[in-house]
Amino acid sequence: MAEALSQSSKMRLGRLAIYACLVIVAVLYLMPLWVMVTTSLKPLDEIYGGSFIGLPKVVTLDAWRAAWSQACIGTECTGLKPYFVNSLLMVIPAVALSTGIGAINGYILTKWKFPGANFVFGLMLFGCFLPYQAILIPMARTLGLLGLAGSIPGLVAVHVSYGICFTTLFFRNYFVSLPDELTKAAMVDGAGFFRIFWSVILPTSIPIIVVSCIWQFTQIWNDFLFGVSFTSGSSSPITVALNNIVNVTTGRKQYNVDMAAAMIAAIPTLVVYIVAGRYFVRGLTAGAVKG
Amino acid sequence: MSTLEIDRVRKAYGHLEVLKEVSISIGTGDFLVLLGPSGCGKSTLLNMIAGLETITGGEIRIAGKAVNDLSPKDRDIAMVFQSYALYPTMTVRQNIEFGMKIRKVAQADRGRAVKTASDLLQITHLLDRKPSQLSGGQRQRVAMGRAIVREPKLFLFDEPLSNLDAKLRVDMRTEIKRLHARLGTTIVYVTHDQIEAMTLATRVAVMKDGVVQQLDEPQAVYDRPANVYVARFVGSPAMNIVPAVLEAEGATVTAVIDIANRPPARIAGITLSPEAVRRYAGKKVLVGIRPENFSIASGDIPPSLTIDFDVVEPTGPDTLAVFQLGGVEVTARLPPKQAHAGQEAALSVDTSKTVLFDIDTETRID
Ligand SMILES: Nc1ncnc2c1ncn2[C@@H]1O[C@H](COP(=O)(O)OP(=O)(O)O)[C@@H](O)[C@H]1O
Ligand SMILES: [Mg+2]
Secondary structure: OHHHHHHHHHHHHHHHHHHHHHHHHHHHHHHHHHHHHHHHOOOHHHHHOOOOOOOOOOOOOHHHHHHHHHOOEOOEOOOOHHHHHHHHHHHHHHHHHHHHHHHHHHHHHHHOOOOOHHHHHHHHHHHHOOOHHHHHHHHHHHHHHHOOOOOHHHHHHHHHHHHHHHHHHHHHHHHOOOOHHHHHHHHHOOOOHHHHHHHHHHHHHHHHHHHHHHHHHHHHHHOOHHHHHHOOHHHOOHHHHHHHHHHOOOOOOOHHHHHHHHHHHHHHHHHHHHHHHHHHHHHHHOOOOOO | OEEEEEEEEEEEEOOEEEEEEEEEEEEOOOEEEEEOOOOOOHHHHHHHHHOOOOOOEEEEEEOOEEOOOOOHHHOOEEEEOOOOOOOOOOOHHHHHHHHHHHOOOOHHHHHHHHHHHHHHHOOHHHOOOOHHHOOHHHHHHHHHHHHHOOOOOEEEEEOOOOOOOHHHHHHHHHHHHHHHHHHOOEEEEEEOOHHHHHHHOOEEEEEEOOEEEEEEOHHHHHHOOOEHHHHHHOOOOOOEEEEEEEEEEOOEEEEEEEEOOEEEEEEEEEEOOHHHHHHHOOOEEEEEEOHHHEEEOOOOOOOOEEEEOOEEEEOOOOEEEEEEEOOEEEEEEEOOOOOOOOOEEEEEEOHHHOEEEEOOOOEEEO
C-alpha cells in the first residue's frame, strides 16, 4: 500500500519535472519575442533610459508607424511598405508557379512514367541539396542573359527554379501512393493527360498542395540571399529592406523601429502558419487516399 | 463472328518476356476467364486488350477491327479494376457519369443511364455518397455501374472479387453471372481463383508463365486437362497425379500402380487411341484421378485397389480420405462416414474419367 502510494507520488513528481522543463524551454523561446514586442511599443528615450526587458511605461505605436511608412532605407524614407509589396509581388507568383510545376512534375513522374523517369527524379532531388551559394554566380549570369537581372520577375524565376526540386519531391511522393488503377480507369473513361490531372488527381491532393504552398511561402518570403544578390534598390524584397533599416542608421540606433520592422516582416509567414498550419501536419502525414 | 481475337500476341518488358505468342478467340456473348497464378501475365494481357499497355507483337482485334494502335477510349471497352479505382473525390453519381461527361453525352441521357444502371445494381440509394462511405461490395457495384453505362462491346474485369471477404465474394460472383445473363455482353475476366473460373466462364484460358496451357469450356478443362499443370490447378482438392505403368489389354489399357506392402492397384479399362496404346504399352506414365472418381467398391465389380486410409477429413457433405498410392499422397472424396482412419478399404475408380499424362512432357495422352 505504502509502496503503491510512493509509486504514484513518484509519477506525479516526474510529471512535475516534465512540465517544469517545458515551461522553462517555452520561456526561453518566447523571451526574444517578448523583448521584441515590448521594445517596439516603447518610445526610444525609455529604451535608452535602461528599460529593456520590462513592460513599457508609455505604450506608443510610433515605432510601428515609422517602420511601416517613414523609416529611411538608403536615401529613400518610405518605410517597409513598398518592399512589403515587392515581397508580395514576388511570393505569390513564385509560390503558385513552383507548386503548379511541382504538381505536374510529380504527376508525370508517377503516372506517366517514361524510361529514365527515376533518373530524372534523382537529378531533381539533387537540386534540393544544392547550397544557395553554389548557384549565385551561374544564376546571375543566366538572369543577365534573360534580361531579368535586378527585377522582381527575375527573382520569381530564381525562386521557382530553386523551389521546383522541393515541390516535385512533395508531389511525387504523394502521387506515388495514389493507385495507378485510378489513372487507368480515367483513361478507359476517355480522359486525357490534363483532364485526369484536373478532375481526378488534383482534387485528391489538397493536403499536399497546402504543404507545398506553406513550404514555398516561408522559404521565399524569408529568403535574404537571393534577394540581396539579384535585386537592388527599389525592387528589393522586404528581408533586404529590413536589413538596411537595421544595419544602416545614422545617429542613435532606433531599437523600437528595428523591432517593429522585424515583426512586420515576419507577420505574413505567421499568418500562413496559423491559417493553414493544421493542413501542414495533416498533409505531411497523409498516406494514400482511401477509397 | 468472334468479338475478341488475340492473335499471337507477345509482350516483353525489355528482355523479360511476359507473354509468349498468346492466341485466344471468343465469340459474342462469351464469358472468357483468364485463369492462372499471380505473375503469369493475366493482368498484362487484359491491359493490352484495354489499350493500357502496348503490344510488343501480334494483333488484337475487337469485333474484327485491329485495335493495336487505338487508345482505350476508342476500343469500345469498359473495365472494372481490382482496387475498384473509384475517383475518391467524386460522388457515386459523378463516378458513373464521368466517362459520359467526357464523351459529351447530353445531361438527360446521362441521368437516364445512371438510373438504369443503378437500378440494375441496386445502388440508387448510394448515388450521392463518396466512395469512402461505401462498403467493399458497394464499391464493387459502383465500379460495375461505371462500366455498364458505357455499353461497350467488351467488359474487362481484373480480379474484381479478390478484395472482398469470402461470403461477399460468393454473392458478387452470382451477381456478375446474373449481369452477364441480363446484358449478354462479351466479358473477359481475370482471376487466380479456379472456382470463379468454373462457375462464371463459358471459356477458360489457363495460363502459366505467359503461355496459354489450355483454352476450352470449363467442364472440358476439368474433365480433360491438357497437361499436369492444368490438372493440378483446376479443381479442389486437386486431381491426384500418380506414377504408373501401362499394360495393353486389347483396345484399352490398365494402369498398374505400386502400393506399399500390398498388391499393386490395377485400374483397368482406360480407353486410348490405338496409336497411343502401341506407343505407351509397358511404359511409365502419370495417371490423373479426381478425388470424386474413387468410390468404395461394392457389388460384383472387382475393386481396383485396396489401401489403408491415413487421415480422414469430414467436410459435411462428404469425407476426404487420404492414403498412399504409387508413393504419393492421394485424396478420395467419399460419402460421409464411409471412411475411417487406419481402416482398410477396397476402392474402385471411374475409368471413364481417368486421364493419362506422358511422364516427360506431362501432356495428356489420348
Ligand atoms: N511495368 C512492368 N515492368 C516489368 N515487368 C512487369 C511490369 N508489369 C508487370 N511485369 C511483370 O510481368 C509479369 C506478369 O504480371 P501481371 O500481368 O501483373 O501478372 P498477373 O496479373 O497474372 O498476376 C510479372 O512477372 C510482373 O513482374
Ligand atoms: Mg494481376
